Amino acid sequence: xxxxxxLYTTRAMRRVKPDPVPDDVVAAMLDAAIRAPTxxxxxxxxxxxxxxRSTMTALAEMYRxxxxxxxxxxxxxxxxxAEARNDQxxxxxxxxxxxxxxxxxxxxxxxxxxxxxxxxxxxxxPAVWSLMLEARAHGVGATLTTVLSWFKNDEVCAMxxxxxxxxxxxxxxxxxxxxxxxxxxxxxxxxxxxxxSERWGAxxxxxxxxxxxxxx
Amino acid sequence: xxxxxxLYTTRAMRRVKPDPVPDDVVAAMLDAAIRAPTxxxxxxxxxxxxxxRSTMTALAEMYRxxxxxxxxxxxxxxxxxAEARNDQxxxxxxxxxxxxxxxxxxxxxxxxxxxxxxxxxxxxxPAVWSLMLEARAHGVGATLTTVLSWFKNDEVCAMxxxxxxxxxxxxxxxxxxxxxxxxxxxxxxxxxxxxxSERWGAxxxxxxxxxxxxxx
Numbered sequence: 001x002x003x004x005x006x007l008y009t010t011r012a013m014r015r016v017k018p019d020p021v022p023d024d025v026v027a028a029m030l031d032a033a034i035r036a037p038t039x040x041x042x043x044x045x046x047x048x049x050x051x052x053r054s055t056m057t058a059l060a061e062m063y064r065x066x067x068x069x070x071x072x073x074x075x076x077x078x079x080x081x082a083e084a085r086n087d088q089x090x091x092x093x094x095x096x097x098x099x100x101x102x103x104x105x106x107x108x109x110x111x112x113x114x115x116x117x118x119x120x121x122x123x124x125x126p127a128v129w130s131l132m133l134e135a136r137a138h139g140v141g142a143t144l145t146t147v148l149s150w151f152k153n154d155e156v157c158a159m160x161x162x163x164x165x166x167x168x169x170x171x172x173x174x175x176x177x178x179x180x181x182x183x184x185x186x187x188x189x190x191x192x193x194x195x196x197s198e199r200w201g202a203x204x205x206x207x208x209x210x211x212x213x214x215x216x
Numbered sequence: 217x218x219x220x221x222x223l224y225t226t227r228a229m230r231r232v233k234p235d236p237v238p239d240d241v242v243a244a245m246l247d248a249a250i251r252a253p254t255x256x257x258x259x260x261x262x263x264x265x266x267x268x269r270s271t272m273t274a275l276a277e278m279y280r281x282x283x284x285x286x287x288x289x290x291x292x293x294x295x296x297x298a299e300a301r302n303d304q305x306x307x308x309x310x311x312x313x314x315x316x317x318x319x320x321x322x323x324x325x326x327x328x329x330x331x332x333x334x335x336x337x338x339x340x341x342p343a344v345w346s347l348m349l350e351a352r353a354h355g356v357g358a359t360l361t362t363v364l365s366w367f368k369n370d371e372v373c374a375m376x377x378x379x380x381x382x383x384x385x386x387x388x389x390x391x392x393x394x395x396x397x398x399x400x401x402x403x404x405x406x407x408x409x410x411x412x413s414e415r416w417g418a419x420x421x422x423x424x425x426x427x428x429x430x431x432x
Contacts, residue, residue, distance in 0.1 A: 003222045003353050004248065007346050012253045027422040030407040032220065035427070036345065037228045037360060040291070041309045043404065047411040055414060075256070093257045121337030122344075122362045122388060129252065129342035130223050137219050144253060146338045161416040172338060188259065191246040195263040198271060200377040206243040211251070 001137040004213035009183045010133055012093075013141025014100040016177025020051065021109045025138045029111070029176075032134035036127040039117075045124055046168065048112040048160060053105070058159060059148070059173070060104035066151035067101040089187055100143065100175060109176040111142075112156070116167035124171040131174060141179035148173045184216055217353040220429035225399045226349055228309075229357025230316040232393025236267065237325045241354045245327070245392075248350035252343040255333075261340055262384065264328040264376060269321070274375060275364070275389070276320035282367035283317040305403055316359065316391060325392040327358075328372070332383035340387040347390065357395035364389045400432055 030047055038044065050056060071078075082090040100107075111131060115124040125144075132142040148156050149170040156173075157164050190208055197204040246263055254260065266272060287294075298306040316323075327347060331340040341360075348358040364372050365386040372389075373380050408423040 001219045003217045003219045003349060006219045007248045007350065008251045010253075023422040026420075027407065027424050028428055030411050030420075031424045031428045032223045034404045034407050034410060035224045035402055037226075037402070039362075040294070040313075041306060041402075043410065045410060046416075047407075048416060049411065049413055049420065052414050078256070090257060097256075120341075120362050120365065120387065122341055122360055125336075125338055125341035126345035126348075126360070128338075129345050132342075133219060133223065144338055144342070146255070146336050149336065163416065171336065186251055186253070186257075188250045191243065191250055191263075194250060194259065194261060195246050195265065197265055198268050200262075200264060200379065204242075204246075204265065206239040208243050208247045212244055212247045 005215070006133045006136050008185055008211060008213045009216065010136040011184065011186050012096075012143040013179045013181060014096045014143045014175065015180040016107060016141050016175065017180060018106045018108055019178050021140055021176055025135070025140060026109065028138060029131045029134045029140075033127045033131035036130045037123075038127070039123045042117060042123065044115055044117045045127060046114045048114065050110045050112065051108060055159070056107065056110065057105045059110060059156070062152040062155055063104045063145075063148060063173075064101050066147040067097070069151045070147050100145075104175070107175045107177055111174040111176060112160070112170055113172045113174065114162060114168045115171045116169065121171060128172050128174060135176055136183075139178060140176055141181075142174050142176045145173050145175060146171075185211055185214060221431070222349045222352050224401055224427060224429045225432065226352040227400065227402050228312075228359040229395045229397060230312045230359045230391065231396040232323060232357050232391065233396060234322045234324055235394050237356055237392055237394075241351070241356060242325065244354060245347045245350045245356075249343045249347035252346045253339070254343070255339045258333060258339065260331055260333045261343060262330045264330065266326045266328065267324060271375070272323065272326065273321045275326060275372070278368040278371055279320045279361075279364055279389075280317050282363040283313070285367045286363050316361075320391070323391045323393055327390040327392060328376070328386060329388045329390065330378060330384045331387045332385065337387060344388050344390060351392055352399070355394060356392050357397075358390050358392045361389050361391060362387075401427055401430055
């Protein structure tokens with residue numbers, strides 16, 4: 001797959017089929033992930049693939065509790081606000097997020113990313129994104145979720161025997177599977193609307209009228 | 217460029233030439249960056265490109281102070297340990313990091329990434345990594361650095377008029393330029409050595425003997 005097709009079309013793909021992801025695809029995803037830069041060459045990451053149905057059911061219950069906590073704290077009122085301003089894009093994201101919470105136990109594969117000595121997340125999330133881009137190249141959709149790490153890290157780590165006393169903590173749960181939806185470009189403000197030149201607020205000397213890759 | 221070539225060979229490229237990065241390449245880097253997934257579709261990121269020499273000189277001084285703080289706190293003793301065990305790989309990373317600190321004002325372009333409402337960094341770092349992968353496709357080397365955000369966030373934000381009272385904070389300074397060094401695969405433990413299956417400590421059902429992409 002061409003780099004730009006992957007960068008431009010790998011959207012959060014929450015709605016996935018229950019069909020399993022083959023081992024050779026999982027291996028390719030992990031092999032690509034670990035090529036990403038890692039602070040001081042530390043490789044302070046561990047990956048844990050979950051396909052077992054009883055573990056997935058337990059994760060699904062934790063996920064729903066965490067998702068409920070998110071929607072009643074950090075995201076409280078978001079849905080009502082989106083409805084009030086008829087923001088269809090935001091409502092689609094919420095609907096898709098609801099689907100994932102309701103159907104989490106049907107997800108065929110979850111890749112949990114753990115890290116330590118990585119205070120900003122600058123080492124783990126590039127590698128997680130590489131994993132998702134490689135998945136995309138194999139036709140597998142993925143979503144980077146952080147609600148388990150925000151609200152249920154202790155429970156997740158306890159269930160999976162993660163040695164938190166050695167500093168390991170969950171950074172993300174990446175849900176993976178063959179997509180029910182379609183790949184496509186995400187809607188974004190143009191790059192020049194979120195980029196400044198030399199100083200905050202100063203417009204850049206370039207602008208991009210249409211996405212520079214769009215073969216869809 | 218093929219996706220795997222980018223994922224497998226985009227190493228931290230600290231040693232770069234002073235030659236400027238053209239506007240069309242900068243635009244391509246930013247346009248690719250903003251296609252990455254963003255939590256709840258929030259686009260809670262802003263980018264600031266620095267090429268101005270006086271700003272770069274000020275950043276370089278802050279960078280050296282931050283780098284010194286890093287090496288005398290979090291990384292204290294690392295160099296001596298690497299020398300004691302003759303760890304040539306770690307020593308090469310440190311030598312390259314020293315080069316960047318000493319030559320920061322010669323870097324032609326620094327892209328600063330700012331974020332808010334992104335407590336784990338899970339939204340900004342995938343986008344930063346997309347920016348670096350797109351740079352790679354245009355022959356531009358980049359390094360994700362976090363020492364300024366760790367140790368000098370207030371000073372950087374004050375110098376560049378960043379409205380920290382609206383929640384904006386620096387996540388990364390990405391140094392960019394045409395490489396002095398060569399692209400190549402990073403040395404890594406094999407994927408199965410850092411991946412567990414179903415439970416921490418359990419080996420996966422697959423293994424990868426050689427990197428799955430290696431045309432170098």
